[in-house]
Amino acid sequence: MNTEEKLIKCFKSIEDKIPFNPRIAVVLGSGLGDYASQMKIQKTIRYADIDGFPLSTVEGHKGQFVFGYMDRIPVVMMQGRVHYYEGYDMSDVVLPVRLLKLMGCEFLILTNAAGGINPDFRSGDLMMITDHIASFVPNCLRGKNIDMLGERFPDMSQVYDVQLCEIIRESAEKTEIQIKEGTYIQLSGPSYETPGEVKMCAALGADAVGMSTACEAVAANHMKMRICAISFISNPAAGICSKKLSHEDVQSAARDAQDRFTKLVTQIITEIGLRYCS
Secondary structure, three states: OOHHHHHHHHHHHHHHHOOOOOOEEEEEOOOOOOHHHHOEEEEEEEHHHOOOOOOOOOOOOOOEEEEEEEOOEEEEEEEOOOOHHHOOOHHHHOHHHHHHHHHOOOEEEEEEEEEEOOOOOOOOOEEEEEEEEOOOOOOOOOOOOOOOOOOOOOOOOOOEOHHHHHHHHHHHHHHOOOOEEEEEEEOOOOOOOOHHHHHHHHHHOOOEEEOOOHHHHHHHHHOOOEEEEEEEEEEEOEOOEOOOOOHHHHHHHHHHHHHHHHHHHHHHHHHHHHHHOO
């Protein structure tokens, strides 16, 4: 089964279960796993119940689509994502985002936990992604183009929507939450980066490093979705500080920042809804 056939099969297996056509999609990274409970939930679809859907194996990722309303705005949230380091092909990693587009989503808010490379960043900071570097993982558009999704050679000069980025800035100001800005680099994982790799990333112009998101943004941009993204800086990257890195520390730091993160994302959804979904 090729990539297009698999995508269509997944969509057809849930098409009749989708309660409405969502306009905004949110991929919930570390620190936002329980955020969907703030919506007026209409339906939950477990990834395990979707025929052929890749399943997340990461602790803390529930693995389900949650459909609901936030101030009458139709939203779908992904509780858990699939990562390249779990052993999946990149086409499977971005399949969930492609499925969001088939559901009717026009706007995509990506979130993640990332290591801080910029020396001005501190653990707990929030960074709006203004650009990314995805050259260290396979391109998700490799192989036969899926014409129903987008063109063969999509432009990537402005992946992160200018107007949505401005909404993030305004939302941060309204909620009195400080927001940094920078370039995100995706490496394959699952091992954390060495100090030498972090120096390389810094030399390339990266401000934060992680193991997801950029590939999803590429797939979404291919489909002409409007994208914005926020990284939670869970820790200084290797070599920036002497402390060893662990997944438990990332989860703990994410819990500490959860209130600020959820407040900001709620404001962003509200602003997008008021301007584009009313």
